[in-house]
Amino acid sequence: MSTLSDLVLAQGRSSEADVEWLHLLVGDWQLLADLAFADMVLWVPTDSGSFVAVAHARPSSSATLFYRDFVGHEVRPEWRAQIGQAFDTAQIVDSAAPDWYEETPTRVRAVPVLRRLGASRPDISEHPIAVITRHTNLSEARTPSRQELTFNQCANDLFAMIAAGDFPDLGAPTGPRRGAPRASDGLLRLDVDGTVVFASPNGLSAFNRMGFLGELEGSRSRRSPRTSCRANWSSTSRCRWS
Missing domain, CATH: 3.30.450.20 (PAS domain)
Structure with missing residues (x-):
C-alpha cells in the first residue's frame, strides 16, 4: 500500500515541506474525527486539476459513513466543485444542500489546509496545500447533549485553525505521544x-x-x-x- 508521502509526491504539486506538514496533521487525525463525529478525507491536488485522497479517518464516536477507504482514489464528481472552491479561495466551504451518499443524507464541509512556514514565523503558505472534507451523517441527527455540542465546537475551532495555518502546532511533542489522545479519554x-x-x-x-x-x-x-x-x-x- 502506498504511504501518504508516496501518494502526495506522486501528484507533482507538493513539496517535502508540504508532506511533513500533512504528516503532522494526520498525526492528530483520529482526535479530529472523534470531536467532529464525522468521517474526514484529506485531498491533494493533481496535475490534471482534480484531487486525490491521501488519508481517511473514521470516527470512533459515531458510525462511519464510508464502508470502503477512499485513499488513492480520485475525488467523486459531486464533491469536486466544493473542494475546488475551498482550494482556490482558501476559505471553508459548506455544502448548500444535503449531500446524499448511498441513500444517507450528509453534510459536507471543505476545509483548506494552509501551512505555517516556521514555528516562530507568522507567515503561511500563499495557497492551500490540501483540502479536508468533513462528512457528517444527518440521518442520526437528534438533540445533542452538552458534551456533543462542546466536542463539535472544539472541532470547529480546530478546523478554523487548520484553515489559518495555526494547526498542527510545530512546537507540539513528536514521537509516540502525537496522536495518542482520543476525545473519549x-x-x-x-x-x-x-x-x-x-x-x-x-x-x-x-x-x-x-x-x-x-x-x-x-x-x-x-x-x-x-x-x-x-x-x-x-x-x-x-x-x-x-
Missing part, C-alpha cells in the same frame, strides 16, 4: 484565561484518579506535574494536548 475546554469551562465525565474521572476531588469547571488550569499529563486541552484561541 476525557476532554477539558479552557477559555483564553485558562479557566475550565467544560469537563467531560471521563475527563473528571481522570482527574479524580489522580487525587483531584474538587470541581473542575470554573477552576483555573495549573500545569503542575500532578495534573499536566492526562487530559486533552482545548481553548478558544489555541488547542493543546499534554
Whole structure:
C-alpha cells in the first residue's frame, strides 16, 4: 500500500515541506474525527486539476459513513466543485444542500489546509496545500447533549485553525505521544484565561484518579506535574494536548 508521502509526491504539486506538514496533521487525525463525529478525507491536488485522497479517518464516536477507504482514489464528481472552491479561495466551504451518499443524507464541509512556514514565523503558505472534507451523517441527527455540542465546537475551532495555518502546532511533542489522545479519554475546554469551562465525565474521572476531588469547571488550569499529563486541552484561541 502506498504511504501518504508516496501518494502526495506522486501528484507533482507538493513539496517535502508540504508532506511533513500533512504528516503532522494526520498525526492528530483520529482526535479530529472523534470531536467532529464525522468521517474526514484529506485531498491533494493533481496535475490534471482534480484531487486525490491521501488519508481517511473514521470516527470512533459515531458510525462511519464510508464502508470502503477512499485513499488513492480520485475525488467523486459531486464533491469536486466544493473542494475546488475551498482550494482556490482558501476559505471553508459548506455544502448548500444535503449531500446524499448511498441513500444517507450528509453534510459536507471543505476545509483548506494552509501551512505555517516556521514555528516562530507568522507567515503561511500563499495557497492551500490540501483540502479536508468533513462528512457528517444527518440521518442520526437528534438533540445533542452538552458534551456533543462542546466536542463539535472544539472541532470547529480546530478546523478554523487548520484553515489559518495555526494547526498542527510545530512546537507540539513528536514521537509516540502525537496522536495518542482520543476525545473519549476525557476532554477539558479552557477559555483564553485558562479557566475550565467544560469537563467531560471521563475527563473528571481522570482527574479524580489522580487525587483531584474538587470541581473542575470554573477552576483555573495549573500545569503542575500532578495534573499536566492526562487530559486533552482545548481553548478558544489555541488547542493543546499534554
